[in-house]
Amino acid sequence: MNLIEAVKNAGIVGAGGAGFPTHVKLSAKAQVFIINAAECEPLIETDKYLMRTFPNEIVKAAEIIAEHIGAERKVLALKSKYQREIEALQQAIIETDSSFQLVKMKSFYPAGDEQTLVQLVTGRSVPERGLPLDVGSVVSNVGTMLNVYQALQGSPVTDKYLSVVGEVANPIMLYVPVGTSLQDCIDQACPLLEEYDIVVGGPMMGKVYRGDAIQSLTVTKTTGNIIVLPKNHYLVKCAELSLSSIIAQTRSACIQCKMCTDMCPRFLIGHKIRPNMVMRNMYRERLIASNDEYETIFGEAANCCDCGICEMFACPMSLSPRKVNIFIKTQLAARGIKPERNKNPEASADLQYRRIPTERLVARLDLMKYYHFHAEECITLRPAQVSLLIKQHIGAPGIPCVSVGDKVQKGDLIVRAKDDSLSASVHASIEGKVTLIDGERIVIDKEKE
Ligand code: SF4
Ligand code: SF4
Structure with a gap:
């Protein structure tokens, strides 16, 4: 099996947030291959944890991809303040005999924006509404590299690393099956408030969810972070403003x-x-x-x-x-x-x-009190039920290929990517029985022993 088939069969999509199917991105030739390790938004810990924990796997997968796309320049771009991550990656580059170069950036927002990163590394601006490929570059995220490494060992995307931070007693890193309830993840961090709202993602581009809406959310292949916030927090208040109020304020x-x-x-x-x-x-x-x-x-x-x-x-x-x-x-x-x-x-x-x-951005967002958490350990969750979205990526949804009542093993294909469009497969993230399929999701329940 070649690299593209392995990546497609594993259902890999960009783990950094956008969820672009990776097999499509890697089906190109480019002069420059950039691993985006900038962890663009503050308060997200996931990529830093991965760089410290799996540096060799990340570098090995990156080398394989760089060779596949024919890259002459290979770059791992991260912030210079990530000292421990830099040491881990430098060591991995030596141990794996890699020719990746570390580009160390200042700590600014949005350092991890693809177009900002390409301009910083290559000096070339991506065309308006274009892709890095338009200027000979492919950009991929460190989490995606780990998924590619695992795909090459035969493992599809079934689990996700994510951080839970904010108004909680125990900010944590979690390793959970895709489809795990977000509420279960939040509970692990022990919220300090009875009532709270959350941001899924980073404080700038993440989405605010309020009250009961949180209950129906589950981890997807692109979930990397949850921020628990008081209901009167600035970010929540900003998200509450209606479009008509925003337009009226603009005019006046x-x-x-x-x-x-x-x-x-x-x-x-x-x-x-x-x-x-x-x-x-x-x-x-x-x-x-x-x-x-x-x-x-x-x-x-x-x-x-x-x-x-x-x-x-x-x-x-x-x-x-x-x-x-x-x-x-x-x-x-x-x-x-x-x-x-x-x-x-x-x-x-x-x-x-x-x-x-x-840091100035974090202060402006009133998030400084949550800013200094650094994930050292990771807790693994093994829920009795998962609810997997059929579509977790940019593009067309795949086609469910299981029925209610089917028994599945972890890693079994449950949604097949469409061949004729931008699409991605989904795999069972726990062993159990399919108990529900609707237009949006597939639920799997662990069978009682
Ligand atoms: S959100 Fe604002 S600052 Fe960012 S690209 Fe749009 S106009 Fe520019
Ligand atoms: S030009 Fe108007 S919208 Fe832009 S920063 Fe100034 S006041 Fe705000």
Whole structure:
């Protein structure tokens, strides 16, 4: 079996958050292969734990992939403050006779954004709404490398490492079957509050879930972190604001200071995106009938990557250019507008001076009291039930290939990737009986002994 087949059969998707099917990403040739080890957002511990615990496996898989895609330059990019991780990887590079080079970055947000990383490592800006491959690069995450290593040993993706931090007595690293209840994971960390809300992912790009909605959530292949927060925390309050309030505030309170544009990482790598201009024109958004005019005024919003710097850090008026851009993107799609792309952007000379230091961001987000946890040990959970989403990736869902009542072993295929589209397989993450299949998920219960 070749590498691509092994990766596809194992159901590997980008473990760093987006969930792009890895076999598709690796079916290309590229000059540069970058392992994204930056752990982009604060408060996430997972990639650092993996680098300290499995450095040899990560480097070995990375070498195999680099050879497969024909990369001449091989880079492991991480923050220079990750001293223990740097030592572990340096040792692994020596022990495995690897030619990977460590690129050590300052601690800034969004260091792990693919396009920011490619620009930093290669000096080239990815085209607007393009891929790293457009400038000869492939980027993959350290968690994905570990999954590739295990796939080459014959093991599909069945388990996930994740951290649980925030308002808890015991911030922890967990190793759990995919499909484990998020509530079970949270309980392991012992929340300090009766009532709380959570962010799944990082504080900037993760999603806030409130109250009863938490009960139905389960671990997916892309879940890397849970932050438990008080119900009145700044991040929760930001997530509560309705779109109509956000738009009303935009129309009345934007002072056109332009800070959102000056700090926007996409603007800084040369993309045409000026959130202040979108904000300035929101007063007449509903009045524009002509699609050409709409594209001229609002088309730039299509280049927003949703990083959140404009709303969570830059804006002195606590406005939300990010959410306005998300709204505008839905309007562009509804009107059938596909804005022109600049395929040869050039980074601003100011780029390196306008990076947001991680600690300042953490302070701004009121998360400093949770910031200094470092996962030393990992607890393994073995739940009696898992609920696996049929679609855990970007693209089309696969096709369930089990029925209610079937007995499955851990690692058995339960959802087959579609061959004719971007898709990914899913495997049983525990041994047991299939007890439910609906349009979204497959539930497996451990059988009583
Ligand atoms: S930073 Fe805020 S106030 Fe300033 S231009 Fe942008 S949205 Fe308006
Ligand atoms: S969220 Fe804001 S800062 Fe980030 S890319 Fe979009 S406009 Fe720029």
